[in-house]
Amino acid sequence: MLGVCYYPEHWPKARWKEDARRMRELGLAYVRIGEFAWALLEPAPGRPEWGWLDEALATLAGEGLEVVLGTPTATPPKWLVDRYPEILPVDKEGRRRNFGGRRHYCFSSPAYREEARRIVTLLAERYGNHPAVAGFQTDNEYGCHGTVRCYCPRCREAFQGWLARRYGEVEALNEAWGTAFWSQRYRDFAEVELPHLTVAEPNPSHLLDYYRFASDQVRAFNRLQVEVLRALAPGKFVTHNFMGFFTDLDPFALAEDLDFASWDSYPLGFTDLMPLSQEEKARWARTGHPDVAAFHHDLYRGVGRGRFWVMEQQPGPVNWAPHNPSPAPGMVRLWTWEALAHGAEVVAYFRWRQVPFAQEQMHAGLNRPDYAPDVGFYEAGQVAEELKGLKLPPPGRSPVGLVYDPEAAWVYEIQPQGAEWSYLGLVYLFYSALRRLGLDVDFLPPGASLRGYPLVVVPSLPIVGGEALKAFQEAEGSVLFGPRSGSKTATFQIPPELPPGPLQALLPLKVVRVESLLPGLGEPVEGALGKYTLGLWREWVESPLEPLLRFGDGRGALFRSGRYLYLAAWPSRELLEALLGLLAKEAGLSPRPLAEGLRLRRRGPWVFAFNYGPEVVEAPAPEGARFLLGKRWLPPYEVAVWEEA
Ligand code: GAL
Ligand code: ZN
Numbered sequence: 001m002l003g004v005c006y007y008p009e010h011w012p013k014a015r016w017k018e019d020a021r022r023m024r025e026l027g028l029a030y031v032r033i034g035e036f037a038w039a040l041l042e043p044a045p046g047r048p049e050w051g052w053l054d055e056a057l058a059t060l061a062g063e064g065l066e067v068v069l070g071t072p073t074a075t076p077p078k079w080l081v082d083r084y085p086e087i088l089p090v091d092k093e094g095r096r097r098n099f100g101g102r103r104h105y106c107f108s109s110p111a112y113r114e115e116a117r118r119i120v121t122l123l124a125e126r127y128g129n130h131p132a133v134a135g136f137q138t139d140n141e142y143g144c145h146g147t148v149r150c151y152c153p154r155c156r157e158a159f160q161g162w163l164a165r166r167y168g169e170v171e172a173l174n175e176a177w178g179t180a181f182w183s184q185r186y187r188d189f190a191e192v193e194l195p196h197l198t199v200a201e202p203n204p205s206h207l208l209d210y211y212r213f214a215s216d217q218v219r220a221f222n223r224l225q226v227e228v229l230r231a232l233a234p235g236k237f238v239t240h241n242f243m244g245f246f247t248d249l250d251p252f253a254l255a256e257d258l259d260f261a262s263w264d265s266y267p268l269g270f271t272d273l274m275p276l277s278q279e280e281k282a283r284w285a286r287t288g289h290p291d292v293a294a295f296h297h298d299l300y301r302g303v304g305r306g307r308f309w310v311m312e313q314q315p316g317p318v319n320w321a322p323h324n325p326s327p328a329p330g331m332v333r334l335w336t337w338e339a340l341a342h343g344a345e346v347v348a349y350f351r352w353r354q355v356p357f358a359q360e361q362m363h364a365g366l367n368r369p370d371y372a373p374d375v376g377f378y379e380a381g382q383v384a385e386e387l388k389g390l391k392l393p394p395p396g397r398s399p400v401g402l403v404y405d406p407e408a409a410w411v412y413e414i415q416p417q418g419a420e421w422s423y424l425g426l427v428y429l430f431y432s433a434l435r436r437l438g439l440d441v442d443f444l445p446p447g448a449s450l451r452g453y454p455l456v457v458v459p460s461l462p463i464v465g466g467e468a469l470k471a472f473q474e475a476e477g478s479v480l481f482g483p484r485s486g487s488k489t490a491t492f493q494i495p496p497e498l499p500p501g502p503l504q505a506l507l508p509l510k511v512v513r514v515e516s517l518l519p520g521l522g523e524p525v526e527g528a529l530g531k532y533t534l535g536l537w538r539e540w541v542e543s544p545l546e547p548l549l550r551f552g553d554g555r556g557a558l559f560r561s562g563r564y565l566y567l568a569a570w571p572s573r574e575l576l577e578a579l580l581g582l583l584a585k586e587a588g589l590s591p592r593p594l595a596e597g598l599r600l601r602r603r604g605p606w607v608f609a610f611n612y613g614p615e616v617v618e619a620p621a622p623e624g625a626r627f628l629l630g631k632r633w634l635p636p637y638e639v640a641v642w643e644e645a
Pocket of ligand 2: 109
């Protein structure tokens, strides 16, 4: 279940054999290689040099290791860029981005699509049936470094075609975008520009369509590679490594073409970049915020339709966050176990050895640049040892379904209406509250069946399509909708019946005004559920329903109609814990508020406990529980597993 990312091209050949042997001895099974190696695989146009990769594969296979082969399209070589300069992407400010980093290509470029098809074909022809190759990773982290949205002439042309296919008639586009406003009317699709560098903000419908288009382009680029691999590498899996806290592309759509999803887990780097207070960041600086990895394990398990890998696991300090502390002792092991508890099939560390040159020389590996093992090496080895005695049961379905919509992130990015509004921030708030109650969560895209979930949370779903509405109608448990749900039509307009639009079929209420509040401007709410102070966002609701919570001015803040609930405000942590605790109890679940740094996760009958905190905590295991790993009293950064009856 463990693996590592390895770059044989960075090391003397004389070292490869020993590297492979030590990987095997450590207990690793998978090695991902090749994802940035284009210039070495094809040093000159049309003159591939397979020798070194043949040898690297043979060396790894010689130790019984299985290989995940990356397609090298994240790094087109210099000769290719010089031959087709138009493949370079253009940023929002209209500047062409240069060769010398990575991801220097435009997803719409016909020349680049052809080149990508060509190199993937060559790679698959050579290694598609190689016995040591278990499967392929397409490209690397689509969208990293802000590359989903390109503003080049090829993208403009492709966008115009995309719009023509979507709207058919330009009049339909004018209607959908409301171009009567500010004289924006178009006479032809060919008149539509990319939405950037405008004097005032661009039209939000225009932006939303452009974001959809850009995400679709990535999917099309990926699919082109998948098609080649399916044809030439039958029986080998195809995956892609997605990123954390990244919303520029729709991973659910892209993963429809993959066998499973993978993602790259860097808990410390993410924690430093999250919108947390300085105090919180400091508290979790060496462990990562306790929900950061779990959030993405659950998201990408959903994206992968139940199957996911961690393709890159942080092994020590990284190089790319504002600050890069060393993980607390034991954290590399804890993160690995947490991924496995959430259903990861494989956890691969990034990387085997810290490289002493180039951009990532300050990024730790399992081994140091002087070839000696580093801290992460021993922690990975410990997990490998522990795994030997255990056969993990298959992960089951979680009791709570969380509806997650990549498009929602785009809507709020386009019109936040309050500076602090963040879709991911809101989802994270809901997710953390559930985890602090010890509840497991499945992420579901809008429209997925909600049957069988005793509790469903929808932190916010601005655009409610027909499929999503149907799924809500067919849900069997309670469904809690957060603020701004149903607040936009599919073309980014206010619904004629006012928000929550189609959700009015479930909840008799109408949002007649919304307001964003300055940070620190709290509004008291009170009712059956207690007393809270809410900030950042509130709505004015007209409804015949008797509210469960009221604002100080008497207006309702929380409504319920049968199994549907609507929260007309940005929730506080305290309110969410109380409300979700209540709904979970009603649903027959047993929520249990956990100590600050303690988290739980079930995998079949096994319960895993993780202590992210600096104090000893007690695992909430029943009397006489049989511990498979660890013990009831968990020291800091420790893991325990017991079996539940
Ligand atoms: C990932 C990327 C890797 C490496 C790593 C460093 O985003 O996929 O290639 O750059 O970060 O943490
Ligand atoms: Zn472009």
